[in-house]
Amino acid sequence: MPVNRPLAAKKTHIDRIIDEDYGLTRLIYAYAACASYWLVFGSILGEYLGIRFAFPDFGVHPWLSFGRLRPAHTNVVFWGWASLGMIALALYVVPRTSQRKLYNERLAWVSLGMINISVFAGVVLLMNGVSNGGQEYREFIWPVMGLFVVALLLLTYTLFQTVAKRIIPEIYISNWYIMAAFLWTIVLAVTAYLPWYQYGLSETVIQGYYMHMGVGMWFTPMVLGLTYYFLPKLLNKPIYSYSLGVLAFWTQMVFYSLIGAHHFVFSPIPWWLQTVAIIFSVGMFIPLVAGTGNFLLTMRGSEGTIARSYSLPFIFVGVIFYFLASGQGTFEAFRSLNRIWHFTNFTIAHSHMTMYGFVSFLIWGGTYGLLPRLTGREPRHVLVGVHFWFALVGILIYGFSLMIGGTEQGENWISGAPFIDSVKVLSSYWLWRAIGGSLMLLSHLIFAYNVHAMGPQAAAKVAA
């Protein structure tokens, strides 16, 4: 198809199917497809919430109320979209790098069902006003989250056995990150849901830990681990430095664990806990620089390959956002800046630059890198390009409008103006957020379509 595309380098086609395991392919596709549906659903909720800021009387049914749908949005994109999207890729990477079949496919199917039921039930309950207590990302009541955790346990078992029965002696670095993410998240969720040490303000101590470890010990190590596989694989060269990856791993584990309290700077939780959190937030630069540096140095000299690939640009953007948005997080933790930014929309910008610019882009990169090689079905390159640009421009608009708006909001409070002025200050930025959000939502519809186009059933039909 020799179309003249002045804006985009012509993308290379994949040359071969790398895996013939049809059962595993179906499993991975099922995870990726479910993830893409949750992404579309979650971003419809997000876009709706965003529009509500401009038209607050838009939808007055209790099910459509802001306070019920906001946790629905966050939990759907966390547990439905990003989690399933990452697990889909992990189910490939772990067996592949262990050079062994996935230990138990059936358990993985059961887990998929359980996660879907858990997210679905959680959303229905939230829409009916059943919330665990209003703390971010633990709004699902324990039976619902329990189901999710059991699913993680089954997956952990399956993946652990796969690694344990590996043929090669080395445990590839990806499997450090991926398995650790599963183990950490199980500890994290159990800690977060046991009630005995969570009376009064203690609940907030645990919330800081949970909220940050959710992003720092689940999403972050998972996508980093996946990238340690996909980046070298897609570039067809080894990772720049294996030991940098190991250094980043241990520092990530120790430093990230200790910084949860930075979500509650200036709050009445013990001051020393906040100080520890701030200090180690600075320490986070070590794994951050080690990780990003490693990826960027691996990419060095392969600019052409990246430009010709349709999956690598996603990974490139994800790595850049990893650096910028996590670095941004460190600055938010400083008392002097927290004073301006805390409680403002700057936080919302940060959440999306990380969970979207970093985590979601890396999942997309991996998905586009993997699925066609499993099924032999490629998405239309133009549509992947549209997905890429809409998502990128969308998140940049979203992020920058709320970073500026959030800063103005914080300064407006400090100026001592009446509170309602800070709401008025934000109104135009909220409009920009809705515009960026629309682009993002559109890109997700295209992504879901692309996943469908890469699906194995279609391939089977063609073959028949």
Added chain:
Amino acid sequence: MNLNFHENHRLLYGTVFFGFVVLTVIIAIGPALWVQDHNRPLQRSRPLTEQEQRGLDIYVSEGCLYCHSQQVRPLDVDSPFGRPSAPGDYARLKPQDLWRMTPGLLGTERTGPDLSDVAARQSSATWNYIHLFEPRAVVKDSVMQAYAWMFEIKASPGPDDIVVPVPPDYAPPGGHVVATQKAKDLIAYLLSLKQVPIPGSTTETAQPRGGGAGTTSEMGARIYASRCAGCHGQYGGGTPGVFPPLKGDPVVTAPDPSRHIATVLFGLRGKTINGVSYAVAMPAHKSLLSDAEIAAVINHERTSWGNNAPAVTSEDVEKIRKEGKEGSD
């Protein structure tokens, strides 16, 4: 035994798992237990009533806390919201029931104002009902969700019904707006949100809280915005038919300030102004604001929006405070 992390999966994953468990105990469970051990409710606080507790449940399930914090930081910028929060403020919170855990009320975002001490700022139940039914009826630029479904429209309300005097522009056709039990519980909870003093601290006595830094005229404007504008309008225009305008009001523009001062100090109910009778009570501010603050906000009202009445001093306020309600009325 192979002590190489790169080759021994049991060693690697065991370290990762138990290492994280240890870190969790150090940074989360340990501190949480410590905080819990040291948590005492503040002396002058009281447990929520049954109705307020139901209101708190609604507050959580409706997700009010995504936009409203209940956490005043020890920073100047937070001073309009009350005194800095202390651990004791949250000490009575506990798991709601078998299914749901301790509500996390501190919040991480402040799309709307902090509510730790909101009952001191907005003590009028009527204002709260109107605001809950349709926030824009009292705060034009609000982006808060309207909770109209917590109200019923009744053609002829019964004697026990709480009828909400919604301003004409926002009143639904075909009847009166009547609060359901949900609305009553939620408002009861909101009206319970009043900070109690921390024993031994200076906040025991009424001290300037509305203002923060700045000149007295800035302080007056700030107090007006946070405590008066909800009912009387940001530009003194009032809320038609429900709360009177202050712009051009006979008491506010009178050369003798004593009635103006008395109204702010002791509140007012059932007055007819310029032919309109206002059924809703104005709350008293004598225990909420100091003399200097009351003087500042009164002067703001007397000199804004075209009003041009002589200023008052905190001594004037002090005098009328001493005379008490009877003396001035």
